[in-house]
Amino acid sequence: MLLNTLTLHTPQTTSEAAKLFKELEDSKVLAGGTFLLNSLKLLKTKGTRTPKNILSLAKVADLKGISSSGSNVTIKAMTTITEIFESQTITERFPILHTICRNISTTPIRNMASFGGNLTCRYTWTELPVAMMALDAHMYFMSPDGTGSVLSAEDFFKNNARSEYLFTHATISHDPLARLAYRRVRKMSEVDQPLLSLCVKTSFKGSQWSQTRVVINSGTAFAQRDYLLEEFLNGKTSGSNLGHEAMNHLTVAIYDTRSTEYKQHMFRVSLRGAIEDLCKSN
Ligand SMILES: Cc1cc2nc3c(=O)[nH]c(=O)nc-3n(C[C@H](O)[C@H](O)[C@H](O)COP(=O)(O)OP(=O)(O)OC[C@H]3O[C@@H](n4cnc5c(N)ncnc54)[C@H](O)[C@@H]3O)c2cc1C
Structure with a gap:
């Protein structure tokens, strides 16, 4: 056996x-x-x-599916990674989630792995946490008496992804002004598991950055925001030098937990690339 x-x-x-x-x-x-x-x-x-x-949870039909109401989209815990990237609602409103899910591992894994599992399994390298935090998602949990509780994705990961109740779904609000950029770096050639993933979100006011969220998954800790970098970026104007300048405003403790210079360098390359993508999109 x-x-x-x-x-x-x-x-x-x-x-x-x-x-x-x-x-x-x-x-x-x-x-x-x-x-x-x-x-x-x-x-x-x-x-x-x-x-x-x-x-x-395989037989709990009401834990599956994606729905929308006004600007809010709900993704239930047992929705698979494949169902997320195949969803028209997700592709139209949150193309970043479509891209991330499309690139997770292989077809057999994507067909089985659930949204809830990716967020709550407590492995520090899965990829949906950074996107959920960048999008300011809210995560819902159900207690035995049937009442629910809610936590922002940020608070859930600050609490080391621990919850005493069943995770049932997350909601995200579609902001038409928001722009997002995502980067992942592959760890090894044999298994496609990321070394790091990060997501930068901003809402442009003209060409100025505002309400920026920089979320990092270092692989050694749960997803976290770089507040120092966000503060630097807010109010800045998109330009060819912004990605370069931003590298002097990092919360280095987040990145320098990785053991080698190569890994630490890859964070900077990835962040700079994501910031430059957003500058070009403006
Ligand atoms: C070979 C391989 C490659 C992978 N590559 C990637 C990758 O590139 N990127 C990436 O992001 N992920 C990757 N993954 C991770 C994959 O996405 C996860 O396996 C998946 O997220 C876990 O989901 P699951 O539904 O299979 O969880 P399960 O294995 O069924 O459960 C794992 C744990 O999650 C918790 N859990 C699950 N659902 C709930 C719930 N509703 N409420 C409370 N707790 C819950 C429980 O603690 C449970 O024991 C890879 C996995 C494998 C095996």
Whole structure:
């Protein structure tokens, strides 16, 4: 047997799932399974004990789908990465999400991996956290009594991506003035896992940068904003030198946690490229 003996719980509704999420002891959530199943197999091979209960979300139909209401778009937790990039709503309103999801790993992984899994799995290198923070997404969680709570994506990652309740969906608001640029650097040739990902968002007032968000996923910590760089960029006018000048206004502690000069350099190259893309788009 590939896995140790376990009890599989298969709720059919979000409220049943939310109850089990809180009440089951010694348990793990199974969404698309791309991380969890591998880790359960690996732990068994190493002889390490694995959780007794697995809470599968596969049969919870109301945890799937993308919908919109006015300028708000909702993405539910069990929507797959493929469904996100194939969604017309996402492609039209948030082309950056279409691009990011289209480039995640391979087709089999994208067909299984869920939006919720990418945000809540607590691996520090997955790519949707930076986009969700740049877009100022709000993340919704359901408690066992069926009431919900909400956190900004930024607060969720500041809290080290921990939550005591089931993640159900996120909402993002479409701002027609916002422009976003995204960069990822591949870690190794064998497995397409990013070394870093980052997203820069600004809303231009004429040619001036405003409400800028610079969000970095360093791979060694959860996604975080570079407030110093944002402060420098706000009020600046787009120009050919802005990307270069911006490099003197970084919160270096974010980037210099990486072990080698090459990695530290790649952050600067990527950030500068993203800022230059935005200058050209204005
Ligand atoms: C070979 C490979 C390459 C990959 N490359 C990339 C890449 O390039 N870029 C990238 O961004 N990602 C990449 N991934 C990550 C992939 O996107 C994740 O595997 C995925 O995000 C996890 O989603 P899942 O639905 O499979 O989660 P699962 O493996 O099913 O679950 C993982 C954990 O997430 C948590 N969880 C899931 N859903 C919920 C919920 N609704 N509420 C609370 N907790 C929940 C639980 O703790 C759960 O145990 C790669 C993965 C693999 C295996």
